[in-house]
Amino acid sequence: MLKVKQFRYGADNLGYLIYGTESGMAVDGGAVDGILAFLVGHRLTLKYVANTHDHQDHTIGNEALLAATHAHLLSGAVLTDGGQIALDGGKIRIIHTPGHTEESRSFYTGTSLLAGDTLFNGTIGNCFSGDLEGFYRSLRKLMELPDETVVYAGHDYVKSSLAFARRLEPGNRAIGAFLRRYDPKHVFSTLAEERKINPYLRFNEPAIVNLLAKLRLPRETEWDRWQSLMSIE
Numbered sequence: 001m002l003k004v005k006q007f008r009y010g011a012d013n014l015g016y017l018i019y020g021t022e023s024g025m026a027v028d029g030g031a032v033d034g035i036l037a038f039l040v041g042h043r044l045t046l047k048y049v050a051n052t053h054d055h056q057d058h059t060i061g062n063e064a065l066l067a068a069t070h071a072h073l074l075s076g077a078v079l080t081d082g083g084q085i086a087l088d089g090g091k092i093r094i095i096h097t098p099g100h101t102e103e104s105r106s107f108y109t110g111t112s113l114l115a116g117d118t119l120f121n122g123t124i125g126n127c128f129s130g131d132l133e134g135f136y137r138s139l140r141k142l143m144e145l146p147d148e149t150v151v152y153a154g155h156d157y158v159k160s161s162l163a164f165a166r167r168l169e170p171g172n173r174a175i176g177a178f179l180r181r182y183d184p185k186h187v188f189s190t191l192a193e194e195r196k197i198n199p200y201l202r203f204n205e206p207a208i209v210n211l212l213a214k215l216r217l218p219r220e221t222e223w224d225r226w227q228s229l230m231s232i233e
Helices: 032-041 062-068 132-142 158-168 173-181 191-197 206-214 222-231
Strands: 003-009 013-019 023-027 045-050 084-087 090-096 105-108 112-116 150-153
Touching: 003 032, 003 150, 013 032, 013 112, 013 150, 023 084, 032 045, 032 062, 045 062, 045 084, 090 132, 132 222, 158 173, 173 191, 206 222
Parallel strands: 023 045, 112 150
Antiparallel strands: 003 013, 013 023, 084 090, 090 105, 105 112
């Protein structure tokens, strides 16, 4: 089974190494020194370098990782929706998740989801592409994954995200429970937790529907509710 190691770099960026028994794939590998040290310490070969999207804070480690290893850069042309990357007998599924940016993609190992800036722990990314409908479809696609899926995001925005979620749902006890177990040294959630705390995945929950009614925002359809949530500041 493929494992995931998280690396923190910059103010709040989170990068990753997906690895098996012999090799690994760096995803948003800005923590170059940490990744290389981990590879040496676990006697692993870096096989691939990839990114969840092309923003500079996520691609910043690519050149250094490629220069220090014999890894191959997986570009957008090969990272097609539904494609798979073979690694040490395991498979990493590529899920095209446009919205934050047009080329945004997530990587699913079968147990863990590296969601970049599409889905954070407790919130979602900004829709820099302008494609709100595409972003909605991307989130719907990720919500089809199993409840036990571990969500690894591109940034640690947990405290600010859940402060906003708590403002929308002050009576939501799941938010406080999640914050109590939050550990900045290992930032993650499960999809089951996201469905309890993340307002942008809770558009069908009575508490959110009632909130939209109170704010006199459109709520007749799921798409209406999601657009309304995106309009709240």
